[in-house]
Amino acid sequence: KAGVTQTPRYLIKTRGQQVTLSCSPISGHRSVSWYQQTPGQGLQFLFEYFSETQRNKGNFPGRFSGRQFSNSRSEMNVSTLELGDSALYLCASHLGPGGVREQFFGPGTRLTVL
Amino acid sequence: DAKTTQPNSMESNEEEPVHLPCNHSTISGTDYIHWYRQLPSQGPEYVIHGLTSNVNNRMASLAIAEDRKSSTLILHRATLRDAAVYYCIPSYSGAGSYQLTFGKGTKLSVIP
Numbered sequence: 505k506a507g508v509t510q511t512p513r514y515l516i517k518t519r520g521q522q523v524t525l526s527c528s529p530i531s532g533h534r535s536v537s538w539y540q541q542t543p544g545q546g547l548q549f550l551f552e553y554f555s556e557t558q559r560n561k562g563n564f565p566g567r568f569s570g571r572q573f574s575n576s577r578s579e580m581n582v583s584t585l586e587l588g589d590s591a592l593y594l595c596a597s598h599l600g601p602g603g604v605r606e607q608f609f610g611p612g613t614r615l616t617v618l
Numbered sequence: 619d620a621k622t623t624q625p626n627s628m629e630s631n632e633e634e635p636v637h638l639p640c641n642h643s644t645i646s647g648t649d650y651i652h653w654y655r656q657l658p659s660q661g662p663e664y665v666i667h668g669l670t671s672n673v674n675n676r677m678a679s680l681a682i683a684e685d686r687k688s689s690t691l692i693l694h695r696a697t698l699r700d701a702a703v704y705y706c707i708p709s710y711s712g713a714g715s716y717q718l719t720f721g722k723g724t725k726l727s728v729i730p
Binding site: 508535537539546547548549552559560562594596598604605606607608609610611612 | 650660661662663664667705715716717718719720721722723
């Protein structure tokens with residue numbers, strides 16, 4: 505079956521703009537998480553959604569937001585972009601609550617802020 | 619979250635076994651130990667997880683110390699495709715959150 509899909513794969517924006525990234529989980533998966541990866545900070549958790557509800561949020565400013573749709577697809581938005589927002593944004597999906605779950609990561613969206 | 623300590627880097631010859639250690643001395647009794655790896659230019663990939671007993675799957679084996687303060691990921695025969703950063707992640711899923719807290723991991727190089 506198809507893996508986690510993230511679009512776009514690459515994006516270039518300028519400071520002050522906003523951006524929306526999309527994630528389509530594996531079919532049947534109802535939980536989606538987002539992570540930011542930078543050389544300095546490594547992989548950091550942004551937020552987690554299940555059945556359109558945010559279940560957990562990482563330590564990021566309010567400029568970072570997300571949502572999940574009824575078909576489990578998720579989007580994350582970053583407003584008022586800063587240079588430090590340049591990163592690889594990764595999405596992970598899994599079935600949802602009910603024991604320990606293997607998470608499946610997408611290839612990521614590489615965001616460059618100029 | 620439990621703090622983990624892993625070597626920054628390790629090297630292995632191709633087709634030899636690799637033992638990747640992880641210390642997680644502050645792990646709680648309900649934390650599972652997960653291992654993920656990230657190949658170059660890819661998202662992380664699940665490898666294995668366990669709670670108390672040693673675990674095996676098609677990719678690797680996980681040996682967990684009796685006091686659960688450390689674990690070792692074992693790749694039985696390293697291939698070039700196993701060159702990646704390996705992350706050891708104690709994580710509790712009982713509250714319904716599946717957040718993974720990644721540390722710096724161990725960069726494994728495989729020598730042909």
